[in-house]
Amino acid sequence: MAKLSHQPLYRQVVREVLSRIEAAEWRDDEPLPSETELGKNFGVSQGTVRKALDELVVEGVLYRRQGVGTFVAGTSDFLARSRFTPLTGVGGEAPKFELLGCVRINAGEQLAEVLGQRRGAVLWQVRKLIRVAGAAVGLEEILLPERSFPDLDMRRVRELKGNVPELCWRDYGVRLKDGEVRYRAVPAAQAEARLLQVEVGEPLLQLVRLSRDFDGRPQVWSVAWLKTERDAFEPATSAEQD
Amino acid sequence: MAKLSHQPLYRQVVREVLSRIEAAEWRDDEPLPSETELGKNFGVSQGTVRKALDELVVEGVLYRRQGVGTFVAGTSDFLARSRFTPLTGVGGEAPKFELLGCVRINAGEQLAEVLGQRRGAVLWQVRKLIRVAGAAVGLEEILLPERSFPDLDMRRVRELKGNVPELCWRDYGVRLKDGEVRYRAVPAAQAEARLLQVEVGEPLLQLVRLSRDFDGRPQVWSVAWLKTERDAFEPATSAEQD
DNA sequence: AAGTGGTCTAGACCACGGA
DNA sequence: CCGTGGTCTAGACCACTTC
Numbered sequence A, B: 001m002a003k004l005s006h007q008p009l010y011r012q013v014v015r016e017v018l019s020r021i022e023a024a025e026w027r028d029d030e031p032l033p034s035e036t037e038l039g040k041n042f043g044v045s046q047g048t049v050r051k052a053l054d055e056l057v058v059e060g061v062l063y064r065r066q067g068v069g070t071f072v073a074g075t076s077d078f079l080a081r082s083r084f085t086p087l088t089g090v091g092g093e094a095p096k097f098e099l100l101g102c103v104r105i106n107a108g109e110q111l112a113e114v115l116g117q118r119r120g121a122v123l124w125q126v127r128k129l130i131r132v133a134g135a136a137v138g139l140e141e142i143l144l145p146e147r148s149f150p151d152l153d154m155r156r157v158r159e160l161k162g163n164v165p166e167l168c169w170r171d172y173g174v175r176l177k178d179g180e181v182r183y184r185a186v187p188a189a190q191a192e193a194r195l196l197q198v199e200v201g202e203p204l205l206q207l208v209r210l211s212r213d214f215d216g217r218p219q220v221w222s223v224a225w226l227k228t229e230r231d232a233f234e235p236a237t238s239a240e241q242d
Numbered sequence C: 001a002a003g004t005g006g007t008c009t010a011g012a013c014c015a016c017g018g019a
Numbered sequence D: 001c002c003g004t005g006g007t008c009t010a011g012a013c014c015a016c017t018t019c
Helices: A009-022 A035-042 A047-060 A109-114 A154-159 A166-171 A189-196 B009-022 B035-042 B046-058 B109-115 B154-159 B163-170 B190-196
Strands: A062-065 A069-072 A083-085 A096-106 A120-132 A134-144 A181-187 A202-210 A216-227 A232-234 B062-065 B071-072 B083-085 B096-106 B120-134 B135-145 B181-187 B203-212 B218-226 B232-233
Touching: A009 A035, A009 A047, A035 A047, A035 A166, A062 B009, A069 A120, A083 B232, A096 A134, A096 A154, A109 A216, A134 A189, A154 A166, A166 A216, A181 B181, B009 B035, B009 B046, B035 B046, B096 B135, B096 B154, B109 B218, B135 B163, B135 B190, B154 B163, B163 B218
Parallel strands: none
Antiparallel strands: A062 A069, A083 A232, A096 A120, A120 A134, A134 A216, A181 A202, A181 B203, A181 B232, A202 A216, A202 B181, A232 B181, B062 B071, B083 B232, B096 B120, B120 B135, B135 B218, B181 B203, B203 B218
16 A cells, blocks of 8 residues: 555555445445455555554444454434433433425525535425434434435435435435534424424423534534433443444 | 453553552653553553553543653543534633532432432532633532542632542542433523523523443532523533543 | 454554653 | 654464354
């Protein structure tokens, strides 16, 4: 492997592996070649390959099974990996999602800027209801620029059960990283109040995320409103990707 | 280094380094011996030492400066490392803390169980007001069992500016890990409303944490109420420890 | 038994910071 | 200049899973 730029070798291996995944050389849950074999292909040692794969495992791109192999991880949503747990005690339940709709809207000024679009740009708005143990506990709104994700429609979203990162990846080759999450407590507006069966003005936990691709370009904006009367929200950590 | 248990070598190095830090062999912001030297002391190679130190850097116990050395990181509070940021845009401000008091209370049933104490056990309650740009935006309550932290008093808490992890570490030799955080949105009660200058019932972001020591024993329980009308809460990630 | 990830070594060289 | 962290190698062996 040639020494491009001044990046360490293992970083170049990271990039190379990523781009081969993007080229669909290895698909989800398919094993990569062994570390020693990859090393031969790339002209580096097994240890260097290992260090590169370590990074991608932490990033959640790959997962390993000892004695078996290294596999491409299916993309999954941050919210889907998080849990709703009682305040004390362990465990908690994973949320389930119910697709509400997928419509076009126009970006406001701030939203356009955040997503790197021009003002008034067309965005897809995907809305999902979040259920835990059957009860509606949250609402999620996901916004994607039509420019980057043309010809989206309800059917394609539904096929993947509303898994937007998976959709971006499979249909558009855009692999999303988990974005940083920001938290607020806000009063329920009418729309949320009706869907979540709470009074207008009741406190809701609001999660705001900007997801970027692996090149750092902002791609997807999402806002969720969660009812946390019964169960608290416990975010997924990057370590427990699988 | 003898092969105790069936732990890999580098994990034993991790434990050894941790216990030497606990024994105050190296103090905060003092450099450890070089990786090669540690390797000689422990009878392992530099690579193995490095892998061990990698873990402790991720955990936030150590930090490195290229070309200089590896240092013991001062303990700091999760909240103090987090930021309050506008919903869109970057940056954001670090919070400042104002110590309100330190009193004794009795543990309720649940709290006693979570902290592994008997019902009615005596706990210290440390309360802090959280300010951002001068404005009061939050209230934090920290609870520590008197049994594990005897002879605590306001003076000692004040000396360390309310930095509880630092207090536990310096005065009691208990090194706290960042606990998992759980989030809720709750209506402001009278006490919070008065201190934060909001109406009773206004939505507040509630953070609940159980911090454990490096042996996994629960040590400190803390609850914070945050006003997020203006700025959202952006939690510290374990990676950006320094 | 064979093949995979997981660990470890000894030795080498590079990049950086400080004297 | 030296000593530090940071990277890399070739080769070895172990632990685990699968056949």
